Amino acid sequence: xxxxxxxxxxxxxxxxxxxxIGVFVLVLIAVFSTRYYKLNRNKNYLYLALSFYLxxxxxLAKILTNFTVYNKVLETATIGLFTITYQKIxxxxxxxxxxxxxxxxxxxxxxxxxxxxxxxxSKLNIFLMLYFMAIATYFSLxxxxxxxxxxxxxxxxxxxxxHYYRRYKRNKHQATKFLAVSFGIIAISQIFFMFVNFTKHFxxxxxxxxxxxxxxxxxxxxxxxxxxxxKNKG
Amino acid sequence: xxxxxxxxDIIGDMLSSIVGKGGQIKPTHLMYKSNMSHGQMKTYIDxxxxxxxxxxxxxxxxxxxxxxxxxxxxxxxLREMREFEKAFGL
Numbered sequence: 001x002x003x004x005x006x007x008x009x010x011x012x013x014x015x016x017x018x019x020x021i022g023v024f025v026l027v028l029i030a031v032f033s034t035r036y037y038k039l040n041r042n043k044n045y046l047y048l049a050l051s052f053y054l055x056x057x058x059x060l061a062k063i064l065t066n067f068t069v070y071n072k073v074l075e076t077a078t079i080g081l082f083t084i085t086y087q088k089i090x091x092x093x094x095x096x097x098x099x100x101x102x103x104x105x106x107x108x109x110x111x112x113x114x115x116x117x118x119x120x121x122s123k124l125n126i127f128l129m130l131y132f133m134a135i136a137t138y139f140s141l142x143x144x145x146x147x148x149x150x151x152x153x154x155x156x157x158x159x160x161x162x163h164y165y166r167r168y169k170r171n172k173h174q175a176t177k178f179l180a181v182s183f184g185i186i187a188i189s190q191i192f193f194m195f196v197n198f199t200k201h202f203x204x205x206x207x208x209x210x211x212x213x214x215x216x217x218x219x220x221x222x223x224x225x226x227x228x229x230x231k232n233k234g
Numbered sequence: 235x236x237x238x239x240x241x242x243d244i245i246g247d248m249l250s251s252i253v254g255k256g257g258q259i260k261p262t263h264l265m266y267k268s269n270m271s272h273g274q275m276k277t278y279i280d281x282x283x284x285x286x287x288x289x290x291x292x293x294x295x296x297x298x299x300x301x302x303x304x305x306x307x308x309x310x311x312l313r314e315m316r317e318f319e320k321a322f323g324l
Contacts, residue, residue, distance in 0.1 A: 036315040040242040044324040118323060167323045175321035224321045228314030 026056035054110030065099025111156035157187035178220030186213035
């Protein structure tokens with residue numbers, strides 16, 4: 001049977017809360033980017049919004065799936081009827097499979113879309129990458145090979161980090177520095193998720209590091225708004 | 235080299251020029267400060283008046299263009315957008 005629960009029991013629910021914070025930050029930036037697109041019709045804003053929406057959808061899929069998984073396992077604990085609960089999980093397996101598949105597919109697509117906003121790709125390249133990501137997502141669902149997904153995420157996030165770092169060296173904008181740091185931290189969290197099979201504590205560490213990354217991403221966004229408002233006062 | 239100014243860039247430059255002059259400016263000054271032709275400026279002024287971002291008033295027999303509260307809000311949004319663009323590299 002495919003492993004669905006990566007979190008230690010004491011951390012159940014807390015990871016959902018952390019992921020929800022990620023969704024909040026991502027949607028916030030996506031909403032503003034959409035609003036700016038409506039102002040100047042520059043398609044880059046639209047693509048940026050789309051990439052952040054895709055990543056937030058991935059976390060939503062993860063939240064919904066984890067919520068279902070934890071509730072199913074919780075039933076086992078309270079009722080204590082092992083056989084019945086086991087059957088329930090088997091019945092729901094397809095649901096978990098779809099949930100995690102969407103989580104991984106949306107996450108990789110979102111990271112790649114964000115990467116493509118900055119590093120322009122040919123249509124053929126985009127098609128090939130999407131195909132590769134669909135394959136990688138599918139195979140990452142087999143037992144113990146989910147690290148394929150986290151490794152792919154790590155590579156994409158590292159590339160995004162490098163882009164923002166190079167950009168920061170040119171523009172010296174405080175918010176760009178925060179962007180580079182936040183995506184760098186989120187990339188590091190993927191390394192911990194990769195080794196979650198050794199101990200579930202890696203999942204906890206990964207989630208906490210990811211939370212720090214999203215908080216810094218929020219700081220980056222707030223810095224952008226703050227600078228814009230200060231300029232208006234000036 | 236900077237690219238061709240978009241419509242939003244021009245509106246931003248116009249509103250910034252008005253704010254730079256303390257919230258009101260003579261149309262001729264606005265034309266020079268925003269780097270526009272007379273015909274272009276007339277079209278933009280009519281459009282911005284219609285959108286309630288600026289108002290045309292007469293003071294001491296001179297025409298003035300003044301920025302409205304809505305114009306201030308719009309300019310703030312534009313500046314936030316510029317910072318967003320700069321930070322994200324769009």
